């Protein structure tokens with residue numbers, strides 16, 4: 001049997017082919033130097049494909065194809081990432097958010113790709129009600145590293161996790177991804193810039209190639225993270241068990257962890273402070289997903305297990 005490894009990748013990245021501030025080559029080098037196995041350069045309405053000599057490619061992670069299909073005329077930003085597309089996808093120019101989202105998703109699928117709904121709370125564009133009117137997308141961003149993605153919601157607006165739970169509770173099978181949405185690489189780094197290294201996914205794939213990575217992602221065989229590392233994981237309708245890779249810092253202190261298991265309608269099913277948190281689902285749970293919170297503010301999100 002083939003041993004499968006976690007392969008680390010970022011699915012949402014900009015370069016000078018859209019509004020990023022560094023070249024595709026340098027951006028790819030940054031991710032390689034920082035331990036990423038693979039990377040999607042997802043420029044706005046541009047399919048960035050890097051080709052280089054063997055010596056150049058050795059400085060890059062595996063590059064998988066993607067585009068941030070970006071509607072410019074919709075009443076709020078409708079940005080849909082297309083993964084594994086075989087050609088450039090033209091964005092919908094509809095003024096209506098739901099129509100633009102639908103057309104972008106349909107065009108991505110027609111181009112052989114998988115669609116991900118990006119940053120719902122960016123400029124407070126839309127929430128679960130709009131997303132429930134659109135079919136066919138496989139992913140949504142449950143963390144986006146852009147400083148104005150408003151992941152946590154507030155003031156009466158749902159968090160992106162709340163939006164995810166609402167979709168899942170209404171029968172949608174959508175996987176949650178964490179991404180950088182990085183734009184700023186060469187100026188200073190800071191909380192109001194969209195710098196790299198903030199959110200990623202770890203995919204369980206047999207080999208490091210685009211097909212295996214996207215096949216595993218389509219099955220939900222991955223987790224999303226902003227810094228929490230999972231060593232191994234069992235997730236099925238009988239048992240969910242997570243082995244957290246704990247961190248020990250230079251001064252000898254250890255990061256501490258709490259894990260929340262969430263079910264239908266966002267209900268808290270179980271909370272654990274173990275480094276191997278576990279939960280046995282019941283048919284009444286609807287679905288079960290886990291969020292690991294660390295004392296440093298980093299998190300990991302496992303994909304939902306559906307009980308039917």
Ligand SMILES: [Zn+2]
Pocket residue numbers: 068079118119
């Ligand atoms: Zn965007």
Ligand SMILES: [Zn+2]
Pocket residue numbers: 012013014068181
């Ligand atoms: Zn973006």
